Amino acid sequence: MSKIDRYKAGFKKPDRRYAIYPILHGNSFEKETIETLDRRGFAGVVGNVPYTKDFPNDQPAWDKAINGFREYIDKGMHAWIYDEDGYPSGSARGHVTETHPEFIAQGLYCYKYWRVLIGPRSYRSDIPDAKLYRAVLVPADGKGDPVDITSSLNENNVLYFDIPEGKYYLFIMSIRRLFDGTHATQSWSEPRNYISLSDKEATKAFIQCTHENYKKRLSDEFGKGILAMFTDEPSLIAWQITAGVFPILPWLHSYPKDFEARYGYDFMLACVAVALEVGQDVVKRRCDFWEFIADTVAEGYFASLQDWCHENNLKASGHMLREESLQAHVYNYGSFYRAMKKFDWPGIDQLEVDIAPLMNDSEIPIARFIASFADISGEREVFTEFQDLWYRFTEDKIAGIECYYNTINWHLAMGVNNFTSYASYKSLTDEQIYDINQYTARSGYLLRQGIRDSRIGIFYPEATMWADYILNCNEDARDDSERMVSLEKTFAASAWELLHRQVDFDYVDFELLLNGVVKDGKLTYRDRAYSVIVMPGTRVLQDAVAARLIELAENGITVMFCYELPTVSRETGLASPYAEKIAAMIKDGKMFHEGSIEKIGDFYDACLPDKSRSIRVLDKDGNYNHMILSHCRVTEDGSQVVYITNMGEAVFTGTLSIVGDFAEVFEANSFTGDIAPVAFTKDGDSVTISVSIEPGEGRFYLV
Template identity: 25%
Template sequence: MDPISSRNRIGTKVACLFATVLLLGPANAVSADRLFHKPGLIYFWALNDPCSDETMEQMARAFAEGGVSAVCLHPRAGLLKPYGGEAWFEFIRRTVDRCAEKGLDVWLYDEDPFPSGNAGGRITMEYPEYRAMTIRRFEPARDAENQNLYCFPGGTLLWCGLVHEATREARDLTAQVGLVRRKWVELNPWDSRYYYPATPKVSCPRSWTREPEYAVEVPAIPDGFKLCAFVAQPTEAEHWDTDVDRLNPEATRQFLQRTHERYRAALGDRLGKQVQAIFLDEPKYGFGWPWTRDMFDSFRARYGYDLTPRLWQLFSRSDDSESMLTRLHVRQWCLDRFREAWMEPVSQWCRSHRLALVGHISPEDDLVQQSQCVSNLFPCFPYFTVPGFDLIIPRVGDRNHPLIHLGVLSAVSAAQQLDRPGVLSESLACSGLEFTVDEAARILRWQLMMGVTTHVIHCAYNSQEGLRRIEAPPDFGPRSSRWQGMVELGREMAGLQAWVRDATQIAPVAVLWPIRSFMAMPMETRAGENFTGDWPLRNETVELVRACLDRQVGIHLIDEADLWRADLADGRLRLGKAVYSHVVIPPCLVVHSQTVARLRDAAKMGVEVVQAGDPPRWQETERCLEPLAAAWPAAANRARAVAGLPRLLDLEDNGQDIRCTVWQSNGRTVKLLMNLNAQPVRARIGERELTLEPGRITVEAERKETNWGRSDR
């Protein structure tokens, strides 16, 4: 049978070899799978002006006529309708009803603007005790007048003392810390009017001091010691003076009362019907080392030691086992508290009100930032109805941007391992004013081929007046010149989504997620362009993933804790929908002892365990870090390790930037192929030759049973 292809005005081409491609109809078609929303594109509807009835009616009509899957009502910069008051929730109710009249499904957005958790900034404005706090380290400076006096900035004093990093001795001076005021202010002029009005003035030169700061007297600092002080100070936020403390369950309760409960009161039984979901956006416990008021007591109860005299180890560049273990414990405590205090209450509220919880946390792509903002995203994915990520630059995961692979792979891996019906991507923001629909199509096709089912387009703006035009360009909505092209792209995506919605991905190789190593490493504090610097260990993981994809190896990422709970039988690891015949250990510093034991068991049962690059040097136990002396499995360099992995597609030519995924659903198996190169690529697959056009998806139906766990060894 000849390949069947179709084109539209934005250059879409879908080819199917040896099978007829059955594309879904319009985006308002009902899907038979478990995914809660219609096929097609979802739009952030950016509410960024006075939101007049005329504007809202025009936008809603255009969305409905364009066949979009749903709209997410998103307060954005420029909003001139007061957020969070009674009139706001009445406005949202009217908007939901307006959309419902037109058959348009609605998602709510839980914040103005982002990240989620602060009710538009009102919580920290009215409840300063709910401000997020960050631990900051200071080396107190010697006073010019009193050579024994050392001063450092104010905040909540956590610990001060002398530290010898080589011997790890810490001498506590916290109780000796007091306050001084060293900033002199000259009151010029000063006279008696301030005390004796309606009386002849008497002038006198005066001055006083202000701005208290902490200080401690230390007659002499012993050799090898440093004087260190640790203070908790408010965490700055992009849109508000301070961020909210998401490690404090009381702050979360206040957020739910001011946002979710107000929406429930306004919308009633519309929740779970016309309103399908709530989108949360980029909540995290902060950047750096967070602090909340019960942290030290809770930490001691869990780990059995006082953290305060070891705070210096969080900031030290030392890689000794005790310092690494302290960092691991703090990161794990913060992750677990974030899940308990923030993720679980928000997720539970949505479940109890029949709403899907969607969105993402970020950063999904960067192991370094992720370890410093949320510790590890994999334990957070289960709280979502569908795991999500974002991509806010106009690029795809190719040879020039390999880091971008990690975000989509994380979410797709979690969805398969948790048996979730889809994967969400918030996409296309910050793509620039000249960005075209063709460029958007390439990105969305790449995401779909990788497993994304739920594309949320950022943004469709009410207004482009003034600086709104460059708030996060471009505009993809009904008032944009891109709109008709986006409508056509939405129809294409609605059809292609049929291959991946609620489908099982064939990915026989699991790459161990090495986040534990980054949690243990010293935190980089550089700013600006070198925010996360050039981290060789991160680069090793990124290049390993790219090498697998360039060789058309079907891969997932697997977190250590998920490896522990996977079923092991018949030479396979099974976790949700995912089935793995191979586990690849990337270069890393530390793994958990349970991981070592699980991998040994897997190898004995026939799973092939591959060490690609330098093996871990440490294993974390319940009490300490122990050297991992045994060189098991034998290490191979990256190229040799990848060459031995099973391929989804045996390309005879160079496979660089040729992507392939395999999906099973309703008794059918298909391969999705995409050429990310700028030029067409001639590919020979067995006895067939194909021309893979750049930026387009080719769909190939499987005709026979395939042993996807087979390697080339």
């Protein structure tokens, strides 16, 4: 029997779980809705208990939800539990913050008086309408540590203090509820207080009134008919969507004590470094601050949810806020990467169905970014919350059938194999929707075979992000500084230039680099094996990672630096002790560097070794087509599943070459479920197939 024969049954009649899960809140448990979803071939539903003013004690609402979930399951469908009423997840429609006002998220509002104060002299100042955390005098030259004048606050909330000799700025940090202009007021749900993601006790309260109530009534289906818990767009909200007056830092009452216990100095000094970019050890302190925030968020919220899910045979799942913005990763989570590692089934929020925005190469390719987490962890399940919402509300259009296939094919190429959806399907018939579900399920079946053949790791430069992001009160907390903008451009380009060349890759972090094992010229981690490490815009780097890069290069692994070199030590904020060695290795051709963001593509063409890829897609003139996306998977027996899709506006005609001594090549048709042999030629150690792909079309090849 051919190796390919084992795919035929599972592909022709795929597991229903691999189809699409509509996300429904209002009518998800109505009999007519359940029957319609069943008839249309959907996988099941993402749903939640109807939230009323009596939540979580409304027994009829719970009865309706539980009976509805069971009816889906009885019909052979599956379900995810959506853990909130609207979004962001965490407050249980305000129940947590209403019953525990001490859990309401707070921020440090940072006010710097614009005038330089010259001492010695006496001075008076009122403070913002909030609880004072610290008032300090910051040396105007940016050198030296601030002078703490907090104790000069009198019973009337007025500061009376003496200015020492010299020039200073007055800087006041005040604790205030996070609400005005934040995600608490700007979501599509309702104006709602929120919790701090760093607060484990707040998360416990959320779990107690939400997750535990599902457990009481539905635990017999956990891990069977009920697959996962879905948490939606949690974030620190310590920033303003609308333009603000004062910049904001995240705050929790335990931060100062916990920070000092970990880093050995006053939390206030780190706050000043982040807010004003001044003081001693400014780079180190900025990194300390955001690293501390990152770990409290990852452990306080995301790990708490994951631990509960694991204890109850469920997968922890969900997606974040503003996944596409590197700087938003800082102010929303401290480190997006550290938080995302706490998901079993990581996901994205994709609002677009048109090809142009899907292929926007100025932003992080979020589907490939998020899929990396599941590829590296070994979970293999990556989901999207896709929808035509933007299309309907901003362009007042109804998505045609081609839009659905466009977005599905884009997701498949990026590595997404699990589809949840807010899509309307308004223009489609029941038969067309059924066909889309079959197409998605068949494609999802093949994308669950083997592992993605990523041989390149793109580094997530969190220390550089921490050092470079400038706190501000702009709309969306947008930092337009040259350094931050360049870092975002570099990070996006380093990925898209690989996608444009149909090269598979993962995003990796410092822990993977440090914990991986060097073997046969590759960095191995679990079942991953990287022959190339790309370092985009990495100016600030942990000393241990810099030393590791040198070791990797000395052991035959290609190390490529895009735009910046790691010249600054994350631990000290001073010159990296490894900078000279790295520069020397670049000069000797043992490492590689390109200083221009615009030339990263050419840099790849010149320096990527052949071993970094297993397929090559070329047009009839022998060139790459930037609108072709690909996805290559390799199984234990060496057979491969190769997927390519055309995101361009014209028919693509060219060749697909796959490295390997293969005796058979088949095409798998996700529309019909048929697998048929195709003609190919052998060229050295590769097989080559002639391909012609319509705009928006996707193709699977099995070898």
